[in-house]
Amino acid sequence: MEVASAPSTKPWTRKHLVGLRGVSAEELQTIFRRAAEYKERARNGEPKSSELAGVVVANLFFENSTRTRTSFSLAARRLSADVVDFSASGSSLSKGETFIDTALTIQAMGADQMVVRHSSSGAPQFLTRHLNCSVLNAGDGTHEHPTQGLLDVFTIQERRGSLQGATVALVGDILHSRVARSNIWALKTLGARVIVCGPATLIPPHVTELGVEVSHSLDAILGEVDCLNLLRVQFERQRGAFFPSIAEYAHLYGMNGSRLLSARRDVLILAPGPINRGVEITPDVADGSHSMILDQVSNGLYIRMACLALLQEARRGSV
Amino acid sequence: MEVASAPSTKPWTRKHLVGLRGVSAEELQTIFRRAAEYKERARNGEPKSSELAGVVVANLFFENSTRTRTSFSLAARRLSADVVDFSASGSSLSKGETFIDTALTIQAMGADQMVVRHSSSGAPQFLTRHLNCSVLNAGDGTHEHPTQGLLDVFTIQERRGSLQGATVALVGDILHSRVARSNIWALKTLGARVIVCGPATLIPPHVTELGVEVSHSLDAILGEVDCLNLLRVQFERQRGAFFPSIAEYAHLYGMNGSRLLSARRDVLILAPGPINRGVEITPDVADGSHSMILDQVSNGLYIRMACLALLQEARRGSV
Amino acid sequence: MEVASAPSTKPWTRKHLVGLRGVSAEELQTIFRRAAEYKERARNGEPKSSELAGVVVANLFFENSTRTRTSFSLAARRLSADVVDFSASGSSLSKGETFIDTALTIQAMGADQMVVRHSSSGAPQFLTRHLNCSVLNAGDGTHEHPTQGLLDVFTIQERRGSLQGATVALVGDILHSRVARSNIWALKTLGARVIVCGPATLIPPHVTELGVEVSHSLDAILGEVDCLNLLRVQFERQRGAFFPSIAEYAHLYGMNGSRLLSARRDVLILAPGPINRGVEITPDVADGSHSMILDQVSNGLYIRMACLALLQEARRGSV
Numbered sequence: 001m002e003v004a005s006a007p008s009t010k011p012w013t014r015k016h017l018v019g020l021r022g023v024s025a026e027e028l029q030t031i032f033r034r035a036a037e038y039k040e041r042a043r044n045g046e047p048k049s050s051e052l053a054g055v056v057v058a059n060l061f062f063e064n065s066t067r068t069r070t071s072f073s074l075a076a077r078r079l080s081a082d083v084v085d086f087s088a089s090g091s092s093l094s095k096g097e098t099f100i101d102t103a104l105t106i107q108a109m110g111a112d113q114m115v116v117r118h119s120s121s122g123a124p125q126f127l128t129r130h131l132n133c134s135v136l137n138a139g140d141g142t143h144e145h146p147t148q149g150l151l152d153v154f155t156i157q158e159r160r161g162s163l164q165g166a167t168v169a170l171v172g173d174i175l176h177s178r179v180a181r182s183n184i185w186a187l188k189t190l191g192a193r194v195i196v197c198g199p200a201t202l203i204p205p206h207v208t209e210l211g212v213e214v215s216h217s218l219d220a221i222l223g224e225v226d227c228l229n230l231l232r233v234q235f236e237r238q239r240g241a242f243f244p245s246i247a248e249y250a251h252l253y254g255m256n257g258s259r260l261l262s263a264r265r266d267v268l269i270l271a272p273g274p275i276n277r278g279v280e281i282t283p284d285v286a287d288g289s290h291s292m293i294l295d296q297v298s299n300g301l302y303i304r305m306a307c308l309a310l311l312q313e314a315r316r317g318s319v
Numbered sequence: 320m321e322v323a324s325a326p327s328t329k330p331w332t333r334k335h336l337v338g339l340r341g342v343s344a345e346e347l348q349t350i351f352r353r354a355a356e357y358k359e360r361a362r363n364g365e366p367k368s369s370e371l372a373g374v375v376v377a378n379l380f381f382e383n384s385t386r387t388r389t390s391f392s393l394a395a396r397r398l399s400a401d402v403v404d405f406s407a408s409g410s411s412l413s414k415g416e417t418f419i420d421t422a423l424t425i426q427a428m429g430a431d432q433m434v435v436r437h438s439s440s441g442a443p444q445f446l447t448r449h450l451n452c453s454v455l456n457a458g459d460g461t462h463e464h465p466t467q468g469l470l471d472v473f474t475i476q477e478r479r480g481s482l483q484g485a486t487v488a489l490v491g492d493i494l495h496s497r498v499a500r501s502n503i504w505a506l507k508t509l510g511a512r513v514i515v516c517g518p519a520t521l522i523p524p525h526v527t528e529l530g531v532e533v534s535h536s537l538d539a540i541l542g543e544v545d546c547l548n549l550l551r552v553q554f555e556r557q558r559g560a561f562f563p564s565i566a567e568y569a570h571l572y573g574m575n576g577s578r579l580l581s582a583r584r585d586v587l588i589l590a591p592g593p594i595n596r597g598v599e600i601t602p603d604v605a606d607g608s609h610s611m612i613l614d615q616v617s618n619g620l621y622i623r624m625a626c627l628a629l630l631q632e633a634r635r636g637s638v
Numbered sequence: 639m640e641v642a643s644a645p646s647t648k649p650w651t652r653k654h655l656v657g658l659r660g661v662s663a664e665e666l667q668t669i670f671r672r673a674a675e676y677k678e679r680a681r682n683g684e685p686k687s688s689e690l691a692g693v694v695v696a697n698l699f700f701e702n703s704t705r706t707r708t709s710f711s712l713a714a715r716r717l718s719a720d721v722v723d724f725s726a727s728g729s730s731l732s733k734g735e736t737f738i739d740t741a742l743t744i745q746a747m748g749a750d751q752m753v754v755r756h757s758s759s760g761a762p763q764f765l766t767r768h769l770n771c772s773v774l775n776a777g778d779g780t781h782e783h784p785t786q787g788l789l790d791v792f793t794i795q796e797r798r799g800s801l802q803g804a805t806v807a808l809v810g811d812i813l814h815s816r817v818a819r820s821n822i823w824a825l826k827t828l829g830a831r832v833i834v835c836g837p838a839t840l841i842p843p844h845v846t847e848l849g850v851e852v853s854h855s856l857d858a859i860l861g862e863v864d865c866l867n868l869l870r871v872q873f874e875r876q877r878g879a880f881f882p883s884i885a886e887y888a889h890l891y892g893m894n895g896s897r898l899l900s901a902r903r904d905v906l907i908l909a910p911g912p913i914n915r916g917v918e919i920t921p922d923v924a925d926g927s928h929s930m931i932l933d934q935v936s937n938g939l940y941i942r943m944a945c946l947a948l949l950q951e952a953r954r955g956s957v
Contacts, residue, residue, distance in 0.1 A: 047692045047748070054366045056393065067743065070722050074694065074747055077720045082396045084389050097593035105386065105592065108616035109393055110366070273743065274735035297746035373685045375712065401715045403708050416912035424911065427935035428709055429685070429716075 011317065012310045016135045018124045019144035020185040028186055032154050034306035035299065038078075042302075051309055052081035058111040059085045060103065061138070062118045067274065068138050068148075071297075072115045075304035084111070099123070100130055107133050113311060116140070121178075134311040142176050147307060149182025151300040152270055153190065155292050156227050158299070159268055163190035167224055169215075170194065171253055172231035172280060173202045173242070179272050180231060184210050195221055198253060201242045218253050219262065227268040230255055230280040246279055256282040260290065268292050330636065331629045335454045337443045338463035339504040347505055351473050353625035354618065357397075361621075370628055371400035377430040378404045379422065380457070381437045386593065387457050387467075390616075391434045394623035403430070418442070419449055426452050432630060435459070440497075453630040461495050466626060468501025470619040471589055472509065474611050475546050477618070478587060482509035486543055488534075489513065490572055491550035491599055492521045492561070498591050499550060503529050514540055517550075517572060520561040537572050538581065546587040549574055549599040565598055575601040579609065587611050649955065650948045654773045656762045657782035658823040666824055670792050672944035673937065676716075680940075689947055690719035696749040697723045698741065699776070700756045705912065706776050706786075709935075710753045713942035722749070737761070738768055745771050751949060754778070759816075772949040780814050785945060787820025789938040790908055791828065793930050794865050796937070797906060801828035805862055807853075808832065809891055810869035810918055811840045811880070817910050818869060822848050833859055836869075836891060839880040856891050857900065865906040868893055868918040884917055894920040898928065906930050 012030055020028075041047070057076040059069050064087065073083045086106060097105075103114065113134040116124045121141030128135045139145040157163055168187050174180045174196045187194050194212040196203060203214055215221045233249060243249045250256075255269060269281070269290045277283050286293060331349055339347075360366070376395040378388050383406065392402045405425065416424075422433065432453040435443045440460030447454045458464040476482055487506050493499045493515045506513050513531040515522060522533055534540045552568060562568045569575075574588060588600070588609045596602050605612060650668055658666075679685070695714040697707050702725070711721045724744065735743075741752065751772040754762045759779030766773045777783040795801055806825050812818045812834045825832050832850040834841060841852055853859045871887060881887045888894075893907060907919070907928045915921050924931060 042748070045692075066724055070724070070744075071747055074720065074722060078748075082393065084393060086385055086389070098596060101592075101594060101596070104613060105616050106389075108613040109390055109620055110361075110397075110617070273739075275739060277736060277739070294742060294746040297743050298748070301747055373683075375685075401712065403712060405704055405708070417915060420911070420913060420915070423932060424705065424935050425708075427932040428712055428939055429680070429936070 011313075013314050013317070015311060015314045016124075016128045017146050017307055017311060018128060018135060018137045018140075020146045020149045020182045020189075021144070023146075023185070023189065025189050025191075028150070028153070028190060031150060031303065031306045031310065032157060034310060035150075035154055035302035036158070038302045038305045039299070048078050048080065050080045052076065052079035052312055055079075055081040055112045055312060056110050057081045057083050057113045057115060057308065058106045059083065059138075060106065060114055060116045061085070061087050062099075062116075062123075063139065065117055065139070068117065069115075071300045072136075072138065072147075072304050072308075075301050076113075076308055078301070078305055079309060081113075081308070084109075100127070103127050103131060107131050112315065113308060134315055136307060136311065139178055141178065142181075143178050144182045144185075145178040146182050147300065147304055148179045148272055149186050150307070151296055151303040152179075152183055152229060152272070153186045154303055155270060155296050155299050156268060157190070158295075159292070160226070163187060163192040165191065165193070166226045167193045167195065168227040168229065169197050169218075169221055169225045170229045170231060171197045171218060171255075173233060174198055174207065174231070175202045175204050175242070176234060177231050183229060184212055188212070195225065197221055199243050199249075218255075218259065222259060222262045223264070225267065226264060227270065228255060228263075229270040229272070230275075232272060232274070233276055233279050250279050254278075254280055254282065255285050257284045260285060260288070263290075270296055272296070330632075332633050332636070334630060334633045335443075335447045336465050336626055336630060337447060337454060337456045337459075339465045339468050339501045339508075340463070342465075342504070342508065344508050344510075347469070347472070347509060350469060350622065350625045350629065351476060353629060354469075354473055354621035355477070357621045357624045358618070367397050367399065369399045371395065371398035371631055374398075374400040374431045374631060375429050376400045376402050376432045376434060376627065377425045377428075378402065378457075379425065379433055379435045380404070380406050381418075381435075381442075382458065384436055384458070387436065388434075390619045391455075391457065391466075391623050391627075394620050395432075395627055397620070397624055398628060400432075400627070403428075419446070422446050422450060426450050431634065432627060453634055455626060455630065458497055460497065461500075462497050463501045463504075464497040465501050466619065466623055467498045467591055468505045469626070470615055470622040471498075471502055471548060471591070472505045473622055474589060474615050474618050475587060476509070477614075478611070479545070482506060482511040484510065484512070485545045486512045486514065487546045487548065488516050488537075488540055488544045489548045489550060490516045490537060490574075492552060493517055493526065493550070494521045494523050494561075495553060496550050502548060503531055507531070514544065516540055518562050518568075537574075537578070541578060541581045542583070544586065545583060546589065547574060547582070548589040548591070549594075551591060551593070552595055552598050569598050573597075573599055573601065574604050576603045579604060579607070582609075589615055592616070649951075651952050651955070653949060653952045654762075654766045655784050655945055655949060656766060656773060656775045656778075658784045658787050658820045658827075659782070661784075661823070661827065663827050663829075666788070666791070666828060669788060669941065669944045669948065670795060672948060673788075673792055673940040674796070676940045676943045677937070686716050686718065688718045690714065690717035690950055693717075693719040693750045693950060694748050695719045695721050695751045695753060695946065696744045697721065697776075698744065698752055698754045699723070699725050700737075700754075700761075701777065703755055703777070706755065707753075709938045710774075710776065710785075710942050710946075713939050714751075714946055716939070716943055717947060719751075719946070722747075738765070741765050741769060745769050750953065751946060772953055774945060774949065777816055779816065780819075781816050782820045782823075783816040784820050785938065785942055786817045786910055787824050788945070789934055789941040790817075790821055790867060790910070791824045792941055793908060793934050793937050794906060795828070796933075797930070798864070801825060801830040803829065803831070804864045805831045805833065806865045806867065807835050807856075807859055807863045808850075808867045808869060809835045809856060809893075811871060812836055812845065812869070813840045813842050813880075814872060815869050821867060822850055826850070833863065835859060837881050837887075856893075856897065860897060860900045861902070863905065864902060865908065866893060866901075868907065868909040868913075870910060870912070871914055871917050888917050892916075892918055892920065893923050895922045898923060898926070901928075908934055910934070 117138040121143035124137040440462035443456040755776040759781035762775040
């Protein structure tokens with residue numbers, strides 16, 4: 001991997017990571033450099049380090065997500081941290097405890113870092129005002145999912161060398177997608193051109209204020225994009241009826257073999273997963289040579305290691 | 320922390336901890352000294368030790384309790400033990416296995432210590448007669464919850480230097496409370512005066528035989544107590560109707576700002592948690608300077624480390 | 639333990655363990671020797687080794703089994719591997735992801751070995767064709783449960799020195815039992831005579847093609863067998879009515895004190911557990927001197943350590 005910007009001279013100072021809005025290009029590259037280092041070390045047969053030995057990382061998941069939770073757990077353990085899991089079901093919350101009391105209790109048990117997923121936008125930000133431990137947002141409502149945004153953008157940069165001048169399309173449900181928001185902030189900060197593409201019902205009204213372009217036709221933009229990020233149709237999150245049918249969605253916005261023929265020859269295809277085969281992506285594309293899906297998963301581990309390690313360094317530095 | 324009694328010369332010999340009844344003042348102080356040592360080490364940046372490396376601690380929770388289970392898990396891992404979790408749901412019990420067969424199986428898998436929570440009073444005691452591994456009661460029915468009692472009393476002693484001559488009131492549902500029972504044994508052993516205070520329906524008939532005083536009015540005793548331990552109203556445990564309404568309970572037995580004005584200036588306020596804000600305690604008191612709630616949680620970790628380490632030493636000594 | 643065959647000179651080359659069919663006597667003895675070594679080391683106070691440090695073992699359990707999952711987890715941790723657990727409930731599967739996408743995702747997160755339990759026969763075999771990581775079958779449908787077969791046979795060999803010439807009866811539900819199938823393969827390979835015994839409704843039609851004898855009367859064979867393996871009546875797995883009543887099953891095929899009087903004096907009694915006391919075995923027999931039930935559980939840990947370690951060595955060797 002070639003890194004776009006020169007090595008940073010400023011030390012990392014962020015103690016929390018609640019979103020990618022306001023995270024500078026320099027900070028993004030610091031995270032990416034660190035992730036690339038961990039990846040390189042693993043490739044050389046040194047998957048573990050003792051950087052976070054004695055550190056307790058608590059996963060506080062009020063929304064279920066085995067995938068993200070496991071990625072964070074493995075990342076923490078590769079750095080030799082101790083990991084504890086809390087979920088909404090079976091926690092004290094069901095005994096009437098408030099959200100903040102639960103978090104304060106976990107902190108009092110010795111947690112140094114708290115990885116939080118919550119259905120309410122802003123929940124992790126709220127915790128940063130009440131906790132001394134570091135807060136890492138693992139997805140809050142429709143707000144942000146910063147490590148997903150980081151791993152998506154890192155995966156593109158790793159392939160292309162730079163985001164500068166790249167055209168990236170986010171396809172699908174932009175309205176409900178915290179993944180889209182985190183991607184937009186990081187992509188714009190690193191100089192990419194961003195198109196959001198989906199049915200009008202799933203595009204937020206004032207989204208162009210974020211500096212992105214809007215399209216309602218995947219076919220119309222296919223020839224211009226270097227990278228497609230196919231957002232999940234989140235059947236479990238949609239309460240209204242935002243498009244007529246799954247078949248129609250797949251017909252208009254699903255990536256398939258024939259659309260691939262109209263795309264650029266080196267187009268990169270990302271999907272945050274878990275993917276719905278036959279909906280946002282067909283099996284031949286998901287398993288094909290353009291697909292970055294499993295690279296994203298692998299890079300997720302290194303991105304999360306980088307975030308955990310950097311936040312801990314900021315904590316140590318600020319003591 | 321100043322320790323009340325002189326250092327013990329007798330080595331620790333208990334292999335099990337099923338309750339605080341019969342635990343001597345010397346034993347209690349041995350646990351407290353050890354907990355204080357672990358706390359001091361953590362404060363000096365050495366949270367982990369390798370004392371229990373190679374030891375397997377099994378959490379066998381037939382009643383759900385993320386909070387207590389996590390505290391035990393973290394305690395065990397700080398001592399470098401391996402921890403395995405068993406819960407009633409999803410265990411072999413649902414396949415018709417008996418309680419003792421489940422425990423024997425876990426022991427055969429290599430468990431050295433078993434942390435047991437069960438809805439039946441006496442379940443941990445029963446296990447001590449069938450297992451070679453150490454048994455640590457994490458709450459059994461309405462009998463005892465010794466580590467909660469230990470952490471409560473340790474928290475008071477840490478602040479006051481000694482329990483000798485202190486007046487401690489346990490407020491609320493004494494009838495169903497294993498926490499109250501464990502507190503009473505330890506407090507009486509260490510020379511405290513104990514008042515149990517609650518509605519007549521929630522005070523066990525012959526409780527004065529334990530050497531405690533009974534009051535039905537929190538206001539009447541407020542001026543005399545050095546420490547208030549506000550038991551949880553356990554909505555999930557009460558099957559009958561023991562008091563007319565939550566509002567009435569809060570009115571008569573809830574600790575609030577105006578009651579605090581009638582209390583001693585240095586009164587300590589404990590609550591085992593998870594707390595019901597607005598029921599047994601108002602937010603201003605829970606978050607105020609008299610509140611020991613988060614100290615209790617932190618001390619819980621060190622108390623459990625001390626118990627795990629001491630029981631293991633007894634096991635090694637008896638081999 | 640005396641080992642039957644001479645030490646192997648061929649190195650272990652299997653990367654996966656999906657069943658005991660086709661596993662040679664030499665391979666079985668290699669596993670047993672390794673298990674015996676780990677057992678010996680534990681007895682000498684060295685329960686842990688660093689053989690799998692940095693290795694990630696993923697438990698992918700689509701059927702619930704605390705017992706087997708915990709045994710694998712402890713085995714992996716004794717070798718210093720990192721363990722992650724996935725279960726069907728709460729996994730991405732409930733978000734519409736396919737089985738193979740879930741497995742590929744876990745592999746992309748860094749899993750080196752995948753321990754798989756699935757209700758479909760052949761699921762682990764299927765994974766071996768799509769994954770680079772090692773696949774260890776922890777029970778698939780009615781096909782095989784190789785580590786259970788290994789631990790059963792190891793337990794017998796440990797006692798007898800050899801399986802050669804031994805008569806082993808598998809009693810109960812042969813039709814639905816993956817445990818029976820794995821036992822049959824290993825027992826036949828090691829030279830034992832195998833009798834399957836149960837009601838005609840629970841014996842597979844062409845089972846004699848596997849080289850076993852069939853009996854419908856436990857009493858008729860009792861005097862000839864060196865070892866009885868009492869399969870669980872799997873109330874949770876039987877959908878049809880294969881025998882009239884539990885009482886009748888216990889009467890005809892349950893092992894009890896009076897039957898023990900008709901058995902050989904040194905008969906070994908195994909049961910894979912969790913046992914149904916009073917159904918396939920009475921408490922006096924389960925807790926008696928012939929019972930190998932807890933030895934099986936203990937040996938399971940060492941057998942699984944051996945399998946994890948050997949598969950990892952094959953992975954390293956093939957790189």
